[in-house]
Amino acid sequence: MTSPLTLGVIGVDHRHIYGQLANMQALGCTCKGWWTEGDPQPAAGFVERFPDVPRVDDRRRLLDDPDIDMILLADIPVRRAERAIEAMRAGKDVMTDKPGCTTLDQLQAIRDCAGETGRIWSIDFSERFEVPAVSHAAKLVADGLIGQVVQTVGLGPHRLNRHMRPGWFFDEAAYGGILTDIASHQIDQFLFFTGSTDAEIVASSVGNFANPGDPGLQDYGEILLRSNEGQGYIRVDWYTPDGLPTWGDGRLTILGTEGYIELRKYVDVAGREGTDHVFLVNGERHEYTQASDAPLPYFANLMNDVRDRTESAMAQAHCFKVMELALRAQAQAIRLGALQ
Structure with missing residues (x-):
């Protein structure tokens, strides 16, 4: 088993972020910080569950941190594509809440970015x-x-x-x-x-x-x-x-x-x-x-995929296809x- 990852959180607009981070922490991963726009309702629950994770005032602090391997996203759905692309261009792999995007144009932009950067774009299909x-x-x-x-x-x-x-x-x-x-x-x-x-x-x-x-x-x-x-x-x-x-x-x-x-x-x-x-x-x-x-093998497999550049948690093509079909x-x- 590979070593745990260092994480950052961007967007806590949906409570699914609790499961995303908790399951990665259970594998020994650490989170250096979280950022969200404004004060969405799930933020209070996030602080209660993860009191040792500091809030940062600028998401660039997470994106520009060379120690952070992966960004977890649960922003407002329409913003998730933009946030994911920003993270991948900063050299980070991404685990996002569903839906990973809200339009076919956004999905194509994500496909292009993942292809150009070689970064992983993974949706935590929690169900x-x-x-x-x-x-x-x-x-x-x-x-x-x-x-x-x-x-x-x-x-x-x-x-x-x-x-x-x-x-x-x-x-x-x-x-x-x-x-x-x-x-x-x-x-x-x-x-x-x-x-x-x-x-x-x-x-x-x-x-x-x-x-x-x-x-x-x-x-x-x-x-x-x-x-x-x-x-x-x-x-x-x-x-x-x-x-x-x-x-x-x-x-x-x-x-x-x-x-x-x-x-x-x-x-x-x-x-x-x-x-x-x-x-x-x-x-x-x-x-x-x-x-x-x-x-629940997804989280350990994704951790290994980030380290080994493999697709054991979920094929990237599968992730793209799910969102394409949902959008169509x-x-x-x-x-x-x-x-x-």
Whole structure:
């Protein structure tokens, strides 16, 4: 195993930065400082969780520091491409929150910069990389327990938590649309589990059905995908009711020719306690596994990739393709409800 990295944080506008940094620190990485524009709501939680990481008054102090290997980004989505390009041109690799960008032009600029600089641009797709149940399911699939994967169904419900949301959350141009944002998780999982390197957006739609007073908010979205290796359906929304004890009942079903796997990632409603519930059914057995002890290899692999210039955490082409498909699905989506 290679030595830990030295990190810098730019942008704490989304709470996902907590998991990005905590998982790297758990591997022994150190963070020399953090910078963010203004005082976004997650900043207080960041200071509480990482009290030993100093705030700096100019992000150039982090970008120009020769000791820093990688920048972690969780800025407002529309600014993430600019921040990532700035970091790569400063000689830093990048781990960014999803979505990594909000337009196809931004994505092309990132592709060009990564190609020119040789830097890594990696998106922490937390609904795969920070969920032990997904690691467990990946092993079951790799072991051939459900045969050839034919389809994935990814459901990404979220709680609105209106009182906690900043203004940019209700501005489509700022967050990129619900398919660009949330559904990038499910596109990543579709490509990963079907072994696809590309896919067709057969159909997509976005809607605003519950929040007509917020015309910039998309509270519903769906995508139908098809590739040479499999099919996929995705539904994402902001409708999680307050009665659920967590932010969303995220689920993934992986259908194979010889069985299927269902993941109830964050809650088993009126069932077993805890997270990371995995159900397997095939020709020999039906079983349940509580998979919260499964490993999360993305972070260690990315650390090694930075040192060794490899692609063990995630192929760069895969990262680009996820965002390309999310952005194309968003661009061609039929607009429903209050968005019409």
